[in-house]
Amino acid sequence: MARDESSAALIREYRPSDMAPMHALDAVCFPPDVAFSRSELKFFVSHQDFITRVAESDGGMVGFAVGRLVAPASAHVLTLDVAPAARRSGIGTALMEVLHAEFRRMGAEASFLEVDVANDAARRFYEGLEYRYLELLPDYYPRSDAFRMMRPLSAPPGPAEPQA
Ligand SMILES: CC(C)(COP(=O)(O)OP(=O)(O)OC[C@H]1O[C@@H](n2cnc3c(N)ncnc32)[C@H](O)[C@@H]1OP(=O)(O)O)[C@@H](O)C(=O)NCCC(=O)NCCS
Secondary structure, three states: OEEOOOOOOEEEEOOHHHHHHHHHHHHHHOOOOOOOOHHHHHHHHHOOOEEEEEEEEOOEEEEEEEEEEEEOOEEEEEEEEEOHHHOOOOHHHHHHHHHHHHHHHOOOOEEEEEEEOOOHHHHHHHHHOOOEEEEEEEEEEOOEEEEEEEEEOOOOOOOOOOOO
């Protein structure tokens, strides 16, 4: 559990009481034919290869992210949701940084995700986190195409060497 300095949100592990607000937030963030069902979300949080992290502010959920290890060296971001009123305050970035750290801890060397070609906000967001476009996935979503994106998970820079 950690309070992220840049976003002022608490990033913590999932707990069972999060299921209802997670499901409600996903329905706000995505159209009905793209949002996850409650049973899909329940599968994610119960599976050991999945990582779910929640962003909390003033005791309420303002975001969550779900990722998973898909192969020994690869990880996949399944969803990232930030409540509309809490956007542009660093919460999405804080959630992704925690996911990336967990992916590295599990041995992943690269993180993959899909983003709707029309989702300009998410595309700018992921570009800023150094994700790069790999390929176009036609008809990936019910009514639109997606881009697959990837970023290497090289270790974050450590402290500078002390000067002699
Ligand atoms: C995409 C999303 C997760 C971003 O979350 P967020 O908490 O607002 O992101 P941050 O505050 O950490 O933004 C970091 C940077 O990303 C970029 N960014 C984020 N939203 C943006 C937008 N609407 N337009 C342009 N750039 C944007 C900016 O560079 C931003 O830095 P800045 O605010 O200093 O300019 C959020 O908009 C969201 O939940 N959208 C709906 C669900 C969704 O599309 N999820 C991703 C699916 S693949």
